[in-house]
Amino acid sequence: MLEIKNLHATVGGKGILNGLDLTIGAGEVHAIMGPNGSGKSTLSYVLSGREGYEVTEGEVAYQGRNLLEMEPEERAGAGVFLAFQYPVEIPGVPNTTFLREAVNAVRKYKGAPTLDPMAFLKVLRAKIKELQVPDDLLKRAVNVGFSGGEKKRNEILQMALLDPSLAILDETDSGLDIDALKTVADGVNAMRAPDRSVLVITHYQRLLDYIVPDRVHVLAHGRIVRSGGKELALELEKTGYAGFTGEAA
Amino acid sequence: MGEQLATADILQKYGTGAARAETPAQPWLESLRTGARERAAAAGLPTPKQESWKYTNLRPLEKLAFGPRSQDQIGIDRLPNLLPQGQSARRLVFVNGQFRADLSTRAALPEGVRAGSLANALAEDGAGLKDLLGRIANGDGEDQAMLDLNTAFVSDGLFLHVAVGVRIDLPIEVIYLGTAPREPQAFHPRCLIAMEENSSAIVVEHHAGIGGGAYFANHGCEARIGERAELRHYKVQAEADDAIHMANVHVEVGAGGVYDSFALTRGARLSRNEVRVRLEAPGAECHLNGVYMLRGDQHCDNTTAIEHLAPETSSREVFKGVLDDRARGVFQGKIVVHPKAQKSDGHQLSKALLLSDSAEMDAKPELEIYADDVKCSHGATAGDMDPDALFYLRARGIPEATARHMLIEAFLSDTINSLAAKGLCPALMSSVGHWLSDAATGDAP
Numbered sequence: 180m181l182e183i184k185n186l187h188a189t190v191g192g193k194g195i196l197n198g199l200d201l202t203i204g205a206g207e208v209h210a211i212m213g214p215n216g217s218g219k220s221t222l223s224y225v226l227s228g229r230e231g232y233e234v235t236e237g238e239v240a241y242q243g244r245n246l247l248e249m250e251p252e253e254r255a256g257a258g259v260f261l262a263f264q265y266p267v268e269i270p271g272v273p274n275t276t277f278l279r280e281a282v283n284a285v286r287k288y289k290g291a292p293t294l295d296p297m298a299f300l301k302v303l304r305a306k307i308k309e310l311q312v313p314d315d316l317l318k319r320a321v322n323v324g325f326s327g328g329e330k331k332r333n334e335i336l337q338m339a340l341l342d343p344s345l346a347i348l349d350e351t352d353s354g355l356d357i358d359a360l361k362t363v364a365d366g367v368n369a370m371r372a373p374d375r376s377v378l379v380i381t382h383y384q385r386l387l388d389y390i391v392p393d394r395v396h397v398l399a400h401g402r403i404v405r406s407g408g409k410e411l412a413l414e415l416e417k418t419g420y421a422g423f424t425g426e427a428a
Numbered sequence: 429m430g431e432q433l434a435t436a437d438i439l440q441k442y443g444t445g446a447a448r449a450e451t452p453a454q455p456w457l458e459s460l461r462t463g464a465r466e467r468a469a470a471a472g473l474p475t476p477k478q479e480s481w482k483y484t485n486l487r488p489l490e491k492l493a494f495g496p497r498s499q500d501q502i503g504i505d506r507l508p509n510l511l512p513q514g515q516s517a518r519r520l521v522f523v524n525g526q527f528r529a530d531l532s533t534r535a536a537l538p539e540g541v542r543a544g545s546l547a548n549a550l551a552e553d554g555a556g557l558k559d560l561l562g563r564i565a566n567g568d569g570e571d572q573a574m575l576d577l578n579t580a581f582v583s584d585g586l587f588l589h590v591a592v593g594v595r596i597d598l599p600i601e602v603i604y605l606g607t608a609p610r611e612p613q614a615f616h617p618r619c620l621i622a623m624e625e626n627s628s629a630i631v632v633e634h635h636a637g638i639g640g641g642a643y644f645a646n647h648g649c650e651a652r653i654g655e656r657a658e659l660r661h662y663k664v665q666a667e668a669d670d671a672i673h674m675a676n677v678h679v680e681v682g683a684g685g686v687y688d689s690f691a692l693t694r695g696a697r698l699s700r701n702e703v704r705v706r707l708e709a710p711g712a713e714c715h716l717n718g719v720y721m722l723r724g725d726q727h728c729d730n731t732t733a734i735e736h737l738a739p740e741t742s743s744r745e746v747f748k749g750v751l752d753d754r755a756r757g758v759f760q761g762k763i764v765v766h767p768k769a770q771k772s773d774g775h776q777l778s779k780a781l782l783l784s785d786s787a788e789m790d791a792k793p794e795l796e797i798y799a800d801d802v803k804c805s806h807g808a809t810a811g812d813m814d815p816d817a818l819f820y821l822r823a824r825g826i827p828e829a830t831a832r833h834m835l836i837e838a839f840l841s842d843t844i845n846s847l848a849a850k851g852l853c854p855a856l857m858s859s860v861g862h863w864l865s866d867a868a869t870g871d872a873p
Contacts, residue, residue, distance in 0.1 A: 227823050230815065255825035267820040271838025280834065281824035288825060320838075321820075337824060 180205045180376040181226075181246075181345055186237035187401075188218075188225050195221040197401035198237070203345075206373040210387055211380045212412060213398030214420040219380045220264060222398070223349040227261040228254050241345065255281075256288025258344035262334040262351050269321040274333070277321045278303060278340060285341050303340070310366050312336050327354030335366040346370070347378045352386035364389030384416040397423045438469045442494065442614050442644070443581050454554045457582070460562045464579035471573040480571045483758040483790045484729040488698050489672050492642060495611020497524065504531055507603060508636045510664055510855050516601035516632070518543050520586060523605045524643070525615030527584050531603075540591030541629070543600045546620055547584035557587075561620055565650035565678035569704070575676040578616045578648030585617035585647075590627040590657075599630035599662075599849070606671055608641030615643070621651035621659065623685075628658040630849050637668020637695065647675040653685040655709070660688045660849050664859055667695035669724075676702050683709035683738075688848055692856055693720035693728045694863045700729040700758075707734065707741035707769075715744045717847075719840045721863040722755035722787075729758035736769035736802075745776040748843050750836050751787035752867070762794040765802050773803035780810040781839050783832075833864045 181203040188196040195218045203209050213219050224232045226239065228251035239246040246254060269277070282302075283293040294302065307314065312332050322330050331351055338346055348367065352360055367377060367390050379390055387395070387409065395411040396403045397420070404423050405411070415423075473490060474481040502523055511519075520543065521531035527545030537543060550557060567576045586602050604617060623629065635645065645667065653659050659679075667673045673696040679687045691701045705714045720728045734743045749757040759778040780789040791808035813835055821831035837860055844856045 229819050229823075250828070251819060251822040252825050252827050252831075255823055261823055263820070263823075267814075267816045269817045269820065269835070269838060271841045272834055277821070277824075277834075280826050280830065281821075284825035284827065284830070341824065 180207075180242060181378070182240045184238050186225070186239065187235045188221055189233050189235055190221060190231060194235075195401050196225065199398075199402055201396065201403060203376045203378060205376060206371075207393045208371065208377040208379065208390065209394045209396065210392040210412065211378065211396045211398050211403075212382070212384070212415055215382065217398045218401040219382075219398055220349055221401075223261055223264075223347050223380055226347055227251060227259065252284065253288070255341070256285055260338050260341055260343035260346045262331075262338055262346065262348045264350040264353060266322045266325075266330040266334055268323045268325075270323050272321050274319055274321050275300075275303065275317045278317075278337065281337065282340050306336060306339050309369070310336055310339060311362055328356060328359035331355055331359065331363055335363050339366060339370065344374065345376050345378070347380065349380045350382065351379070352381055352383060360386065361389060384412045387412045399423045438465055438577070438580065442577055442616075442646075454550070456558045457550065457554065457561075461580050461582060464567055464576040464582075467567055468573050468576035468580050471576070474571050474573050478571050480731065480760065482792070483756075483760070484698075484700055484727065486698075489644060492612045492644060492672070494614040494644070497613065498608070498610045502528075502531065502605065502607065502638060506638055507531060507605075508634060508666070510634045510859070511599065511601050511632060511852075515598065515851070517596055517598035519601040519603065520544065521603045521605065522584065522617055524607060524613050525584055525604075525617040525645075538594060538596055540594035541596055542587065542589040544587055545584055546587040546618055549587040550583075557620070560622055560652070561618075561650075563650070564652060564680050565648055565676065572676070574646060574674050574702075575648055575678070578618060578646050578676060581616035582618045582648070586619040586621070586631070588619075588621045588629065588631065590623050590629050592624045593626045595628040596630075599632040599852070602631060602633045604633065604635045604645065604647075605638050606636070606643040606645050606667060607638045608643040609639055610641075612641070613643040614646065616646045616648065619647070619649035621649070623651070623653045623657040623659050625654040626656050627654065630660040631662070632852065633661075633663040635663070635665045635667050635673060635695070637666075637671055640668050640670065642670040642672075643668065644672045645674070647673075649675065649677040651677070651679045651687065653679065653681045653687050653712075655682045656684040657682070658686040658688065662690045662847070662849065662852060663692065663701075664856065665691065665693045665695050665699060665701075666859065667699070669695070669697060671696040673699040674702075675700070677704065679703070679705045679714070681705065681707050681709075681712035681714060684711040685713070687714040689714070689716050690847055691718035691730070692844075692859055693718065694722070694859065696728075697725065698727045700731060702731045704733045705735070705743070707736050707738060707743065707772075709738045710740050712738065712741045713743070717745065717843055718747045719843050719860075720747075720749040720757060721840075721860065722749065722757060723752040723867065724755065725753070726755045727758070728756075729760070731758070731760040733762040734764070734774060736763070736765040736772040736774060738768060739770045739772065741769055741772045743774040743776075746843050746846075747778050748840055749780045749789065750783060750839065751780060751789060752783040754784070754786045756788045757790070759789075759791045759808070760794070761792070761806065762796070763804060763806075764796045765799050765804065767798045770799050770801045772799065775804070776806040778808040779839075781836065782810055782812055836860075836864060
């Protein structure tokens with residue numbers, strides 16, 4: 180599904196990723212854990228094509244295609260989804276309009292017919308029921324005035340509607356209370372499928388109690404410094420990151 | 429001050445129309461015109477050396493040579509649509525400043541409402557208008573040469589009178605068409621509105637060009653809003669690409685009265701909306717709002733001056749603009765709170781979205797406060813489109829061009845959707861849509 184080789188990236192001229200290698204097979208759930216400043220968010224932005232994140236070396240193949248050559252909207256159309264750490268507030272754009280535009284844009288990329296507003300509403304209603312998203316969030320402007328938990332639910336709703344092949348969750352657990360965390364995790368778990376891969380990026384092990392990964396990787400100084408099974412997360416929880424970052428434990 | 433012109437030259441240069449022939453000779457009217465003509469000639473066209481014209485240069489106007497009156501044949505099928513059929517109480521159409529009964533509707537109006545051509549009203553009841561016309565928009569005050577120029581040629585335009593206690597819900601729709609099939613045209617429509625106590629009305633102006641060509645539409649408007657009366661005065665300016673559009677609006681608001689105005693600008697190469705409001709008695713209120721969307725070399729100036737003359741008066745202003753290419757936006761907002769106007773509040777906001785590095789926005793708020801117990805605020809911002817919002821939309825598969833359009837609409841929509849007359853919001857939003865789709869087809873002026 181995703182193959183990252185020797186990825187180097189800079190932000191504002193500063194090297195953040197320094198030779199990152201990662202391979203995620205179809206149907207797998209991987210977790211990347213790392214301390215602040217290790218390059219977690221940079222990785223998610225490089226994969227989703229944000230401006231200002233410059234790849235200086237290495238390659239990223241997604242379903243055999245060169246991901247780095249694609250525009251952000253093409254990546255989304257091809258099935259890459261990033262759940263933002265900080266979902267953006269967009270005053271003046273009703274959430275429902277946004278969701279419909281996004282769903283229809285991705286459907287176009289896939290060659291599927293677009294949904295008219297009525298047909299879309301039907302799909303939307305079913306999804307919000309499934310994910311326990313309050314009705315009220317649809318009427319408001321995108322993320323405006325949403326609580327932290329509501330913003331994250333809105334991300335998961337978008338993920339469910341866009342039906343991606345590769346979902347990247349960037350610190351989706353930050354700012355969530357335990358109930359919201361469970362809802363979000365349920366939403367992700369419901370989407371686990373043989374043809375879908377998930378990359379969970381997180382600072383804390385907590386989320387991984389609910390979304391149990393197949394593989395766990397430790398990111399430090401812009402490289403994967405250790406990989407292992409789900410038990411690695413528990414080990415990290417006990418020992419902290421100090422042992423991996425090269426600093427004295 | 430601009431170059432002074434002899435009064436005869438003013439007549440010749442800016443008066444294509446045989447304005448005076450259309451209304452019967454009335455000494456008071458003639459003296460109103462003569463006085464204005466002399467003031468306009470003495471002042472000349474305003475120049476950027478004058479503070480209130482600092483950012484707007486009328487040189488393109490000086491360069492135009494106006495020909496004798498000429499018009500395209502305009503049939504009813506060529507009228508632009510803003511309000512859907514049946515959504516106005518009456519539609520009045522003016523072509524190059526002259527009323528066209530054949531293009532207008534004659535639906536019956538509620539008793540106590542007169543809405544029609546000023547020229548007709550002057551012909552029927554000249555004496556009755558003597559104390560109204562030129563009383564509020566009188567050329568006093570700073571830099572009123574453009575209003576004087578309008579008054580010098582006063583002859584036709586909208587006349588609206590709403591009697592005590594009469595409230596009319598459907599808008600009076602006024603379509604001003606400009607057309608210059610051969611030589612450039614100049615015209616000076618004058619709008620006169622009198623809202624008596626407890627009355628209310630909505631006026632929707634639609635300014636459009638037909639068949640291209642350069643013309644100078646120099647509008648003058650004066651409105652008296654009586655006690656507890658309300659006037660909603662909305663305008664869509666979609667003039668021809670080569671047009672020059674000037675509007676001078678003077679309003680007096682009585683106790684508890686409301687003047688609510690909104691101007692959407694997307695046409696004309698050069699335009700200015702100048703609105704001057706006097707809040708004369710306790711509880712008087714005004715809302716002066718607008719949006720503008722400009723590209724190419726378009727220039728739009730929104731200049732407002734609000735005088736709080738009595739206690740507990742309030743004013744609200746929000747102007748938002750989107751500027752592309754080399755377009756330039758100007759906002760000048762003056763609020764004067766006089767010593768007697770205690771417990772008044774005035775709030776003003778100007779926001780511009782710059783889509784190109786060559787676009788320019790000049791905002792000049794001016795607050796003069798002579799009372800101590802007042803609440804006043806102002807703010808002005810100009811900036812690029814939010815890159816985070818743009819990326820967020822694109823990361824969801826929305827193509828960049830669509831995402832930009834969504835963000836432009838979003839930027840303007842809250843100002844449009846805050847209109848008191850909700851029924852007009854869809855028409856105004858579709859005007860924004862037209863502007864955006866013009867960009868998509870590369871149809872820049």
